[in-house]
Amino acid sequence: xxxxxxxxxxxxxxxxxxxxxxxxxxxxxxxxxxxxxxxxxxxxxxxxxxxxxxxxxxxxxxxxxxxxxxxxxxxxxxxxxxxxxxxxxxxxxxxxxxxxxxxxxxxxxxxxxxxxxxxxxxxxxxxxxxxxxxxxxxxxxxxxxxxxxxxxxxxxxxxxxxxxxxxxxxxxxxxxxxxxxxxxxxxxxxxxxxxxxxxxxxxxxxxxxxxxxxxxxxxxxxxxxxxxxxxxxxxxxxxxxxxxxxxxxxxxxxxxxxxxxxxxxxxxxxxxxxxxxxxxxxxxxxxxxxxxxxxxxxxxxxxxxxxxxxxxxxxxxxxxxxxxxxxxxxxxxxxxxxxxxxxxxxxxxxxxxxxxxxxxxxxxxxxxxxxxxxxxxxxxxxxxxxxxxxxxxxxxxxxxxxxxxxxxxxxxxxxxxxxxxxxxxxxxxxxxxxxxxxxxxxxxxxxxxxxxxxxxxxxxxxxxxxxxxxxxx
Amino acid sequence: xxxxxxxxxxxxxxxxxxxxxxxxxxxxxxxxxxxxxxxxxxxxxxxxxxxxxxxxxxxxxxxxxxxxxxxxxxxxxxxxxxxxxxxxxxxxxxxxxxxxxxxxxxxxxxxxxxxxxxxxxxxxxxxxxxxxxxxxxxxxxxxxxxxxxxxxxxxxxxxxxxxxxxxxxxxxxxxxxxxxxxxxxxxxxxxxxxxxxxxxxxxxxxxxxxxxxxxxxxxxxxxxxxxxxxxxxxxxxxxxxxxxxxxxxxxxxxxxxxxxxxxxxxxxxxxxxxxxxxxxxxxxxxxxxxxxxxxxxxxxxxxxxxxxxxxxxxxxxxxxxxxxxxxxxxxxxxxxxxxxxxxxxxxxxxxxxxxxxxxxxxxxxxxxxxxxxxxxxxxxxxxxxxxxxxxxxxxxxxxxxxxxxxxxxxxxxxxxxxxxxxxxxxxxxxxxxxxxxxxxxxxxxxxxxxxxxxxxxxxxxxxxxxxxxxxxx
Numbered sequence: 001x002x003x004x005x006x007x008x009x010x011x012x013x014x015x016x017x018x019x020x021x022x023x024x025x026x027x028x029x030x031x032x033x034x035x036x037x038x039x040x041x042x043x044x045x046x047x048x049x050x051x052x053x054x055x056x057x058x059x060x061x062x063x064x065x066x067x068x069x070x071x072x073x074x075x076x077x078x079x080x081x082x083x084x085x086x087x088x089x090x091x092x093x094x095x096x097x098x099x100x101x102x103x104x105x106x107x108x109x110x111x112x113x114x115x116x117x118x119x120x121x122x123x124x125x126x127x128x129x130x131x132x133x134x135x136x137x138x139x140x141x142x143x144x145x146x147x148x149x150x151x152x153x154x155x156x157x158x159x160x161x162x163x164x165x166x167x168x169x170x171x172x173x174x175x176x177x178x179x180x181x182x183x184x185x186x187x188x189x190x191x192x193x194x195x196x197x198x199x200x201x202x203x204x205x206x207x208x209x210x211x212x213x214x215x216x217x218x219x220x221x222x223x224x225x226x227x228x229x230x231x232x233x234x235x236x237x238x239x240x241x242x243x244x245x246x247x248x249x250x251x252x253x254x255x256x257x258x259x260x261x262x263x264x265x266x267x268x269x270x271x272x273x274x275x276x277x278x279x280x281x282x283x284x285x286x287x288x289x290x291x292x293x294x295x296x297x298x299x300x301x302x303x304x305x306x307x308x309x310x311x312x313x314x315x316x317x318x319x320x321x322x323x324x325x326x327x328x329x330x331x332x333x334x335x336x337x338x339x340x341x342x343x344x345x346x347x348x349x350x351x352x353x354x355x356x357x358x359x360x361x362x363x364x365x366x367x368x369x370x371x372x373x374x375x376x377x378x379x380x381x382x383x384x385x386x387x388x389x390x391x392x393x394x395x396x397x398x399x400x401x402x403x404x405x406x407x408x409x410x411x412x413x414x415x416x417x418x419x420x421x422x423x424x425x426x427x428x429x430x431x432x433x434x435x436x437x438x439x440x441x442x443x444x445x446x447x448x449x450x451x452x453x454x455x456x457x458x459x460x461x462x463x464x465x466x467x468x469x470x471x472x473x
Numbered sequence: 474x475x476x477x478x479x480x481x482x483x484x485x486x487x488x489x490x491x492x493x494x495x496x497x498x499x500x501x502x503x504x505x506x507x508x509x510x511x512x513x514x515x516x517x518x519x520x521x522x523x524x525x526x527x528x529x530x531x532x533x534x535x536x537x538x539x540x541x542x543x544x545x546x547x548x549x550x551x552x553x554x555x556x557x558x559x560x561x562x563x564x565x566x567x568x569x570x571x572x573x574x575x576x577x578x579x580x581x582x583x584x585x586x587x588x589x590x591x592x593x594x595x596x597x598x599x600x601x602x603x604x605x606x607x608x609x610x611x612x613x614x615x616x617x618x619x620x621x622x623x624x625x626x627x628x629x630x631x632x633x634x635x636x637x638x639x640x641x642x643x644x645x646x647x648x649x650x651x652x653x654x655x656x657x658x659x660x661x662x663x664x665x666x667x668x669x670x671x672x673x674x675x676x677x678x679x680x681x682x683x684x685x686x687x688x689x690x691x692x693x694x695x696x697x698x699x700x701x702x703x704x705x706x707x708x709x710x711x712x713x714x715x716x717x718x719x720x721x722x723x724x725x726x727x728x729x730x731x732x733x734x735x736x737x738x739x740x741x742x743x744x745x746x747x748x749x750x751x752x753x754x755x756x757x758x759x760x761x762x763x764x765x766x767x768x769x770x771x772x773x774x775x776x777x778x779x780x781x782x783x784x785x786x787x788x789x790x791x792x793x794x795x796x797x798x799x800x801x802x803x804x805x806x807x808x809x810x811x812x813x814x815x816x817x818x819x820x821x822x823x824x825x826x827x828x829x830x831x832x833x834x835x836x837x838x839x840x841x842x843x844x845x846x847x848x849x850x851x852x853x854x855x856x857x858x859x860x861x862x863x864x865x866x867x868x869x870x871x872x873x874x875x876x877x878x879x880x881x882x883x884x885x886x887x888x889x890x891x892x893x894x895x896x897x898x899x900x901x902x903x904x905x906x907x908x909x910x911x912x913x914x915x916x917x918x919x920x921x922x923x924x925x926x927x928x929x930x931x932x933x934x935x936x937x938x939x940x941x942x943x944x945x946x
Binding site for chain 2: 150157160161162163164166167195196197198199200201202203204207210211214230232244245247248255256257260263267274275276383384385408409410411427428429430431432433459
């Protein structure tokens with residue numbers, strides 16, 4: 001499989017499929033929107049190999065699902081001929097509102113044989129749909145990941161030792177390659193680290209990567225966490241595996257630094273290279289800037305860069321960066337509104353999009369927004385935070401939002417976050433450091449207004465004198 | 474403060490102090506043993522500033538504790554004149570067997586004033602003891618860390634914003650420097666990342682480091698996790714903050730790669746440098762080999778290397794490495810027996826030490842152990858694991874244990890772990906990779922026997938043919 005570029009849209013749940021597992025108009029529109037942005041590879045959201053009921057989730061569990069998806073692939077290719085498209089296929093264990101959930105040890109050998117066969121049959125169908133390959137979902141809280149888990153203490157040949165924990169994964173990969181054909185590219189997405197107590201870490205995930213490479217996978221995509229074990233239970237609702245710490249690690253929110261999970265892809269890639277394998281590795285997890293993406297590739301930390309939330313915020317990421325218009329990117333703020341919508345069984349959209357929109361807006365408008373008055377930025381300190389307000393901007397097609405930029409001390413300006421309104425409270429500041437701010441408005445096409453006025457502000461610096469007097473002990 | 478080398482023994486609980494907070498013979502012996510190993514800096518285990526009852530925990534909460542500790546410092550210096558010694562001082566909130574625990578929001582302003590004053594008074598006492606400085610414990614599940622936490626939503630000026638969350642830490646640092654004198658070196662140990670859901674990450678810890686530097690700290694020591702929020706409750710026992718995922722991150726067990734938390738010290742150091750601060754940073758967390766320690770220093774990831782468990786296993790780490798006898802190191806296996814002993818309110822010793830020993834053995838024996846027979850290593854595969862057995866070794870002073878070395882594929886031999894007996898089951902192996910093993914016996918002085926015979930073994934490689942046949946779906 002030859003990609004036009006090294007940007008990957010990883011599988012992202014949309015909740016736009018039909019309850020019957022079919023492609024809907026809304027789902028089709030979402031993927032055509034991604035296709036227009038010309039990434040190298042789009043992984044269509046996880047679809048079940050076994051057809052278990054699970055709300056609006058795509059299925060590839062029977063031949064009846066082929067026609068719809070063949071049509072979707074064809075339309076995406078018509079729009080972007082160089083684009084490669086693969087589905088992610090998944091098997092998941094049963095969960096109940098009572099809190100009960102099925103575990104690896106509950107499966108009989110016949111159950112396991114059926115799962116292996118279902119993966120194989122779904123991969124074969126993926127090929128018949130016209131997909132360029134298939135990605136096997138072996139990450140997070142689902143079946144294969146639960147077998148890979150260091151917590152899998154199944155007493156038979158599918159549990160305890162690493163080799164046994166990898167057996168289901170191995171059997172599936174072998175079956176998929178046999179059924180879909182050795183020339184059909186098969187990728188695997190799995191956790192570089194479970195991020196739970198007694199879970200596996202890079203020590204094991206490096207070895208799992210070797211096995212995946214041994215079995216001839218075409219790519220290895222690294223995720224993290226997203227497990228049931230530390231999920232926060234809500235009474236009466238099936239447990240959702242992204243609500244605990246491992247859920248944060250899976251989709252690092254704004255409180256995490258960029259590239260928070262990069263060390264995982266890096267450690268796995270380095271081990272593969274040391275063992276003589278060239279299988280390409282996809283890094284994901286809060287990668288958003290072209291600078292970071294480029295550095296990941298140049299330094300050899302990974303071979304491909306996956307961006308889920310950044311692509312949801314701006315599906316044109318790849319085409320804008322490739323055409324020298326990185327300054328027109330709509331930047332994800334990692335507020336995880338998308339994650340929360342999924343968690344609450346609602347259609348997944350981006351907080352930054354205009355109200356009611358099911359996709360990122362498209363516009364060829366070239367005129368940037370302008371400030372209604374003179375773009376003055378005001379600020380004040382209160383309770384250790386900096387409160388900013390600014391003038392409204394105006395634009396022919398509509399103002400999309402405002403970007404807040406901050407320079408700490410003598411450093412360069414950096415994008416802090418984006419908001420829709422004309423005020424922002426910055427909680428990530430320390431007294432004694434000189435901060436400078438400016439704000440820019442941007443429109444649907446990503447055109448930026450002139451900078452607002454620049455504001456310098458120093459929170460009360462701490463010194464012995466400024467502190468309340470303490471009595472001696 | 475000028476150190477003889479960049480090796481730090483971080484504060485480690487021993488449970489060897491008296492219930493009355495006094496220095497016991499056993500505790501004194503432990504620290505004299507550390508002193509003999511000639512690290513640059515020893516941080517004596519956390520001692521309370523407030524004298525709350527908490528089992529065998531040292532105290533510096535009143536003048537009556539000065540004499541004992543002055544004597545301890547003097548003895549350590551007599552033994553190792555270049556050594557620097559500081560105490561770590563701690564305040565902790567109340568916990569009850571019922572599961573209740575005091576939280577930041579429960580403290581009145583008078584309580585907070587008292588804590589600040591207690592820290593100041595304890596630091597002044599540290600100076601009177603003859604310590605070279607003092608380290609403030611602001612990590613893990615304790616009072617200041619709980620204020621620093623992103624979960625601290627106290628509604629007044631001590632909660633919510635980062636500046637407010639840092640207020641208690643700031644007041645304590647100012648008070649300590651005022652009371653102990655500006656020329657008395659004060660270090661701070663805190664979490665680079667909380668490692669809990671909604672906890673802070675490098676984004677905040679970089680800024681906390683700036684505040685610590687602003688206040689003139691002499692060093693910044695980086696830990697991680699160790700929080701109450703994800704601790705595993707045991708009925709009828711006060712909750713122990715190292716039992717959850719964040720506890721693993723605090724003291725990474727064998728399942729973690731070496732240097733698992735290095736990225737934290739590295740990120741903090743880089744931010745300090747960018748902001749113009751030269752405050753030295755101590756990195757900790759499963760650093761055990763001289764190669765890794767040297768690389769941390771050479772690459773500028775940190776200025777000092779802290780090793781707790783590695784020093785417990787071999788207090789002579791620094792002196793052996795400095796004298797070119799790194800091949801005599803007794804290597805920690807990160808089985809966390811020491812951690813479990815603390816968790817179960819028992820005296821903390823190392824699993825590797827001879828049965829009943831309260832300290833690592835000392836020996837000037839120069840004769841290495843020898844194999845009783847011809848040192849043959851046997852191995853077989855079972856259930857995806859490699860089972861090794863070997864001949865017994867013999868030594869004039871006693872065999873301490875056996876080291877297992879493994880080479881994966883074409884790579885170099887690496888120390889896997891050490892055991893006391895003559896067998897080992899390796900679970901961290903994958904089929905299809907060629908492994909080679911050898912074993913060495915070592916004695917109390919760290920002399921190694923000749924290598925056992927070398928054993929090559931390949932777990933059944935996975936191929937389609939070797940797998941059970943799957944029926945079509």
